[in-house]
Amino acid sequence: MHPAYNLRYMHATARPEKLPQTIANALERGLMVVTANQRAARTFRYAFHERNRLAGFTNWVSPAILPWESWITGLWRTLLLKGEVSDVLLNHSQEHALWVSIIAADSELPPSLRSRDTLADMASEAWRRLARHNGLKRLRDAWITSDTKSFQRWAEEFERRCRMQKFLPRAALEGRLRHFVTEGRLPVAPIALVGFDEIAPSQQAFLDAITTAGVSVEQIENGIFANHRLLTSAENEIQELIAAARWARKMLEEDPARRIAVIVPSLEAKRSQIDRIFRETISPEMEDIQAAAHQAPYEFSLGVPLSDTPMVRVALDLVRWCKSPLPVAKVSALLVSPLFAMEESERNRRAAFDAFELRKARMLRPEISLPSLLDALRRSRRKPHLDRLIDVLSAMARASVNIPDEQRPHAIWSESIRNWLQIARWGRGSSEDSIDFQVRRKWESTLDELATLDFDGTLVPFAKAVEKLERLTQQTMFAPESHQAPVQVMGPLEAAGSTFDAIWFVGAGDFGWPAKSAASPLLPWSLQRDLGMPGADDALEEERGRKLTARIAASAAEVIFSYPVDIPEGIQRPSPSLRQLHLEATSLASVAPAPPDTAPLALEEFSDTLPIPLLPDRVVRGGAEILKLQAACAFRAFAERRLGSTQLREIELGLDAGERGSVLHRILEDFWKRIGSQAVLKGMSAQERSAALAASIEYGLQKTAAAATTEWERAYVDLQRARFLALLNTWIDLELRRDPFIVKSSEEDARDAIIGPLRLDLRVDRVDLTDQGEIIIDYKSGGAKASHWESDRPDEPQLPLYAVISKAAHPETPLADLAFAQIRAGRDIAFESFTGKITPHKSSKKNNAAALEEQLDQWRATLEELAGAFHRGASEVDPKRYPETCAHCGQRILCRLNPAAFGEDLDEEATIDLGNG
DSSP states (O other), X not given: OOGGGOHHHHHHTOOOOOOOHHHHHXXXXXXXXXXXXXXXXXXXXXXXXXHHHHTTOSOOOOOOEEEHHHHHHHHHHHXXXXXXXXXXXXXXXXXXXXXXXXXXXXXXXXXXXXXXXXXXXXXXXXXXXXXXXXXXXXXXXXXOSHHHHHHHHHHHHHHHHHHHHTEEOGGGHHHHHXXXXXXXXXXXXXXXXXXXXXXOHHHHHHHHHHHHTTOOEEEEOOOOOOSEEEEEEESSHHHHHHHHHHHHHHHHHHOTTOOEEEEOTTHHHHHHHHHHHHHXXXXXXGGSTTSOGGGSSEEESSOEEGGGSHHHHHHHHHHHHTTSOEEHHHHHHHHTOTTBSOOGGGHHHHHHXXXXXXXXXXXXXXXXXXXXXXXXXXXXXXXXXOHHHHHHHHHHHHHHHTSOSXXXXXXXXXXXHHXXXXXXXXXXXXXXOHHHHHHHHHHHHHHHHHHGGGGGOOOBXXXXXXXXXXXXXXXXXXXXXXXXXXXXXXXXXXXTTOOEEXXXXXXXXXXXXXXXXXXXXXXXXXXXXXXXXXTSOHHHHHHHHHHHHHHHHTSEEEEEEEEESEETTEEOXXXXXXXXXXXXXXXXXXXXXXXXXXXXXXXXXXXXXXXXXXXXXXXXXXXXXXXXXXXXXXXXXXXXXXXXXXXXXXXXXXXXXXXXXXXXXXXXXXXXXXXXXXXXXXXXXXXXXXXXHHHHHHHHTHHHHHHOOSHHHHHHHHHHHHHHHHHHHHHHHHHTTSOOOXXXXXXXXXXXXXXXXXXXXXXXXXXXXXXXXXXXXXXXXXXXOGGGXXXXXXXXXXXXXXXXHHHHHOTTSOEEEEEEEEOOSSTTOEEEESSEEEOSSOEEEOOOHHHHHHHHHHXXXXXXXXXXXXXXXXXXXXXXXXXXXXXXXXXXXXXOSOGGGOOTTSOOOOOOBOOOO
């Protein structure tokens, strides 16, 4: 296998994570290893197990390695089991709920643009900072601003409630544990600290108490002497990420056993961009959508919000659907989701129902309730094939009725949500993979956390419980269990305590590194500066940045720092934090050379011009649209009209463009049946014309109005009445400026019309009779022009086709003109014909009737050639104007043109044909 495409397989031979000797020694001496973060603890535990496994051990005791948070929580649990304490250690959600209730009850709170949830987050963070910096006693100081005074009130009430109800905030845990250690009531094993860039004052006070009590506290440094410390720059952020990916790939190709870290400040904001670039560069075989994500040679240590995972998005939509309608786009997504009651036998039928019935409903409402969808499915012609889905929706509808509107504990709602999702058959069932299992487990723990909000006895309605659940899933991070990929993409803090063979630090420019900490807006600036809080002292911030940078530089034998020169904020230079490292400057090409050009592949030529003729004596469905498509691109005509390939219709609320066009046709058909001629129209007063038009609008909207069952739908129909009345009153004024005419026919079918070898069914929008002869009219809402009839590949061949067919059927009847009736709002409304143009402001003449007779012969030849090409199966990919012709084509997935050519600057406005031909 070529080395450029086998990194996934190289990963299988990579050596296991190596346990640092300093950690191994600490464990052998009986020390508890306490890490600064979860990742370091997880990595060391994995390395410990791998070492024992390779040594041939069959069983062993799990190592005493814990992150700080788990360690001190375990100490508190020890006190609980001994009966020393009974306070409830609040989790983040419980603290947030407590702050929200305090802020909601504050009658002195001035108006604010911030929500209570946001204020609660700010207050919780301010209190946590005070606790971590031993500053809670300063709450009694005289604070000045309204914000700081508000926080003082909230903090006083927060502490009062915690004392009264025996709650312990998480930030106060070190202080409480210190008290028990000092009194000799909490035995603590000797510990070794790993990966702490900085120890908060509250942590240091606790460690001092432990040391005073005679317990050994060591600090382990896992520094590595770097052979190479390099500095390079890239033109921009994209080039920098591409270079980092090329470098990581090159390192793995040289030695698949290397452990590599790519460290990225603000990783969360750049994650999707990094994933795309790394996938394309390091493991292009992963572009296959069927490839399992855990096979990639790189992984992110940072998770994503649980709410962003597909399983939980579907779960939340189903839970919301229990009591409230969902936006139609979400209902559409549920219908085709494999995570909602999906049976393999129904998959295609559900997709077909979504594409051809739900999206093509006469009037698509903005939201669809569970009963509404169930009713639509029962009326569907696909109902016999969707019985299982209908059964599940029926069960959901019955269960939703039984969910009360009263207020209940969170635990009851948590269990109700579990039962509801079981009824809805949420998930993949027996085909669930490892990632799905982990997401489900995280979801279950989040529901358990929702139940803990009963800590203060608060009762809530179902909707409020769902709102809190959504917030929990947004704040809960999910990361699949590590598959120990050789390339780890992480943030600077996550790398604390870990060592690697090589590190590339991305974004080391002076604009972005070190990241600036934000001061708390609820605490006085002077207090934050006195206590050394983050963001309050520039000198301290710079020192923190230097220490963090130095630690990263000492975490691998080879370290590269890079920065993009040109960023949206301006032109940047290397970060000042790098000066102390004395880095060797080098070019980007030297550390991340572009891959060598591969030998060109021998291409096999294949002709796609083999004709596939139509069956003889067959009327082809599609009317004039067939010739329009054939003129634009033969392949598109073949794909849409021969293969039946259709584009999924975009969801458009209310009446879509096609249905609005049909309504307009019915209105004008009825109106001219009532009026009959321009003479009658001129003899009517303005009020009479408006009354006749209103009656025709009512006729045109009759079916739509009958389908309106909700207030939104009825209001929408009223809006359409007003819109059509305003639009068509303007159009009638334009009709009055024309030469005299009588409406001979409207919406008349022309069955089995012959053009060349094709037999088509057509419908002519309207034919007017004048002194000079007939005028064939086609209604348009887009920007159609008479020039669209020109060339041997006309953009709008409908009217030339109608004219040729009409002249062949009735050669004795003179054809005076053919025209686009451009019925659209604004200045573009016009009656544009072969012989002239009429707008609300002026009229103009160009060709005469004699020229039209000559043009007919040319049109006939052009249309017969197009018809012949379609009939014989011509299907070349040959757009008339590339890439404009392809910009709105629904067949790009089938053809072979480069989609990158379709830029965002292409005109997004497509002409909508209101005709039915």
